[in-house]
Amino acid sequence: MQKILIIDDDKDFQDALRLVLEDHGFDVISAYDPEEGTEKVQSEKPDLVILDVLMPSNYEGFDVARKIREKLKMKELPILLLTAVHTEKKVPYRFAPHEEYLPVDYFMDKPVEPDVLLEKVNELLNIVE
Amino acid sequence: MTVVFIIKFLEVLQMKKFDIVVIGGSAAGLTAAITARRHYPEKKILLIRKEKLVPIPCGIPYVFGTVGSPQNNLILDTPLEKNNVEIMLDEVTEIDREGRKVMTAGGEEVGYDKLVIATGSLPMMPPIPGFDKKNVFPVYKDVDQLTKMQETVNASKKVVVIGGGFIGVEVSDEINKIKDVQVTICELLPHCLQLAFDSEFCSEAEKVLQERGVNIMANQKVESIVGNSTAAGVKLADGTLLETDMVIVGIGTVANIDLAKKANLRLGPTGSIWVDRTMRTSDEHIFSCGDCAEKFSFFGGKPSKLKLASIASSEARIAGANLYGIKRESVGTIGVFSSAIGDHSFAVAGMQEEFAKQQGYDVIAGMAEGPNRHPGKMPGMANQRVKLVFEKRTKVLIGAQMMGDKAVGELINVASACIQHRMNIDDIACFQMGTHPALTASPVVYQYVNAAESALLAMS
Numbered sequence: 354m355q356k357i358l359i360i361d362d363d364k365d366f367q368d369a370l371r372l373v374l375e376d377h378g379f380d381v382i383s384a385y386d387p388e389e390g391t392e393k394v395q396s397e398k399p400d401l402v403i404l405d406v407l408m409p410s411n412y413e414g415f416d417v418a419r420k421i422r423e424k425l426k427m428k429e430l431p432i433l434l435l436t437a438v439h440t441e442k443k444v445p446y447r448f449a450p451h452e453e454y455l456p457v458d459y460f461m462d463k464p465v466e467p468d469v470l471l472e473k474v475n476e477l478l479n480i481v482e
Numbered sequence: 483m484t485v486v487f488i489i490k491f492l493e494v495l496q497m498k499k500f501d502i503v504v505i506g507g508s509a510a511g512l513t514a515a516i517t518a519r520r521h522y523p524e525k526k527i528l529l530i531r532k533e534k535l536v537p538i539p540c541g542i543p544y545v546f547g548t549v550g551s552p553q554n555n556l557i558l559d560t561p562l563e564k565n566n567v568e569i570m571l572d573e574v575t576e577i578d579r580e581g582r583k584v585m586t587a588g589g590e591e592v593g594y595d596k597l598v599i600a601t602g603s604l605p606m607m608p609p610i611p612g613f614d615k616k617n618v619f620p621v622y623k624d625v626d627q628l629t630k631m632q633e634t635v636n637a638s639k640k641v642v643v644i645g646g647g648f649i650g651v652e653v654s655d656e657i658n659k660i661k662d663v664q665v666t667i668c669e670l671l672p673h674c675l676q677l678a679f680d681s682e683f684c685s686e687a688e689k690v691l692q693e694r695g696v697n698i699m700a701n702q703k704v705e706s707i708v709g710n711s712t713a714a715g716v717k718l719a720d721g722t723l724l725e726t727d728m729v730i731v732g733i734g735t736v737a738n739i740d741l742a743k744k745a746n747l748r749l750g751p752t753g754s755i756w757v758d759r760t761m762r763t764s765d766e767h768i769f770s771c772g773d774c775a776e777k778f779s780f781f782g783g784k785p786s787k788l789k790l791a792s793i794a795s796s797e798a799r800i801a802g803a804n805l806y807g808i809k810r811e812s813v814g815t816i817g818v819f820s821s822a823i824g825d826h827s828f829a830v831a832g833m834q835e836e837f838a839k840q841q842g843y844d845v846i847a848g849m850a851e852g853p854n855r856h857p858g859k860m861p862g863m864a865n866q867r868v869k870l871v872f873e874k875r876t877k878v879l880i881g882a883q884m885m886g887d888k889a890v891g892e893l894i895n896v897a898s899a900c901i902q903h904r905m906n907i908d909d910i911a912c913f914q915m916g917t918h919p920a921l922t923a924s925p926v927v928y929q930y931v932n933a934a935e936s937a938l939l940a941m942s
Contacts, residue, residue, distance in 0.1 A: 445627065449736045449753075454733070469749070
């Protein structure tokens with residue numbers, strides 16, 4: 354069973370996401386802040402990380418992504434950013450995966466349809482349905 | 483129940499209805515609307531855009547120097563008016579696919595038979611620490627934002643540009659024209675323009691930039707933007723601190739898919755709006771083109787993130803023609819760029835040699851260089867260099883790079899046509915060109931054909 358770590362400070366969102374992912378056979382672990390998330394990335398050895406950005410408000414998720422890649426040297430661990438940062442911060446630009454400046458595999462804006470998210474999760478985990 | 487029915491009926495009667503609605507007024511939207519008019523003269527066409535003034539996307543770097551202001555770099559409404567396309571200045575906030583109508587921020591509902599989404603792209607912001615300081619500017623495609631940016635440029639003595647691609651290089655060179663402004667480009671890769679050109683062309687472009695006074699910090703990652711609420715410096719990964727009065731970011735753009743996502747249209751592998759080769763989305767009544775639409779490479783068919791106004795216009799000509807019956811299909815993105823730094827022009831089409839090898843192609847390259855006039859004493863003489871890249875087994879042309887005078891801006895389009903039609907090394911070596919002493923290189927040293935001859939020699 355493949356293990357997914359969700360790092361997001363929104364408990365309701367985590368619960369809803371957990372239901373969807375568990376229903377599709379994934380083992381789901383939760384972390385509710387950047388510190389807990391960084392710790393669980395090392396201790397739980399997940400196959401995929403779903404990461405929020407605004408935890409609680411100031412782009413902390415970007416630092417977590419950089420830490421995973423640069424300090425923990427986990428270059429191959431797939432990271433999916435799932436965030437409402439664009440709408441909440443009302444910015445006239447976009448954040449997107451970038452090898453050096455935003456080292457994640459995919460960027461998704463919240464809200465997201467469950468089947469769209471599952472398709473991307475499967476793709477990142479190389480699962481063929 | 484009856485009352486609800488009557489209200490709905492009255493709403494439908496009052497709703498504006500068009501055959502074709504285009505969302506977006508830049509290169510893709512404008513071209514799609516005009517193309518639709520050419521192919522469907524009897525249809526009622528509306529273009530909805532939120533901007534009162536639309537900048538010419540490729541002209542944006544030049545607002546800081548050559549053209550003087552964002553107000554001098556605008557797409558005119560004349561082509562739309564001449565083609566009997568109505569314009570609505572409003573923002574589409576929602577697409578009702580079932581009811582085939584769009585809703586706007588201004589409270590309008592507009593019915594459509596066919597819809598074209600051409601919502602373009604937004605600049606990419608790297609979330610490095612300090613990115614949200616107030617004098618950090620991505621290169622926006624918005625007149626108000628560009629005006630604000632220009633005011634900041636005019637008040638600055640030092641400017642740092644993050645990103646040494648075409649936008650970064652052109653913006654830097656234009657700002658450099660303003661007296662007393664010191665511009666520094668920070669580029670991650672070993673050279674500026676390296677995603678487009680082979681190293682020998684990049685080095686030439688960098689030499690020209692440096693001679694004109696632009697500082698280049700290549701092979702350098704930006705660690706952070708420092709300062710209080712405004713940026714005062716840029717710290718590089720090697721510890722260098724570049725003092726600055728403003729930061730400009732030109733590292734690329736991201737498809738603007740907000741509306742399509744809200745309408746549950748399928749997205750493609752790069753996160754842009756999925757389209758087939760006819761530019762039709764996952765809804766048969768909705769087409770998409772330009773920066774917001776998913777693309778695939780002409781070479782091998784992999785998803786492509788290339789975003790250019792020339793690609794957008796080509797896609798718009800496909801989308802606009804196909805609305806009521808499929809007439810055209812996309813061949814994929816070739817990637818044709820040209821740029822000018824002072825009197826030096828640089829141009830590329832297709833794959834460069836280094837990139838093609840990385841992609842697994844066995845290639846052979848040929849280069850030719852010489853004067854662009856004959857004899858060389860003719861006025862306007864400049865050196866012209868052409869490099870052609872061929873797939874070794876089939877001898878088909880897959881890439882061209884050029885530098886020289888302004889003529890390479892059009893010669894590269896000849897190369898693009900040759901690539902698109904998969905011409906081979908002999909076709910090009912025997913290419914029948916027109917020449918004139920005052921206009922071109924001599925027929926004997928014509929660089930484009932001699933580069934093919936040089937590749938043939940290298941092959942033997």
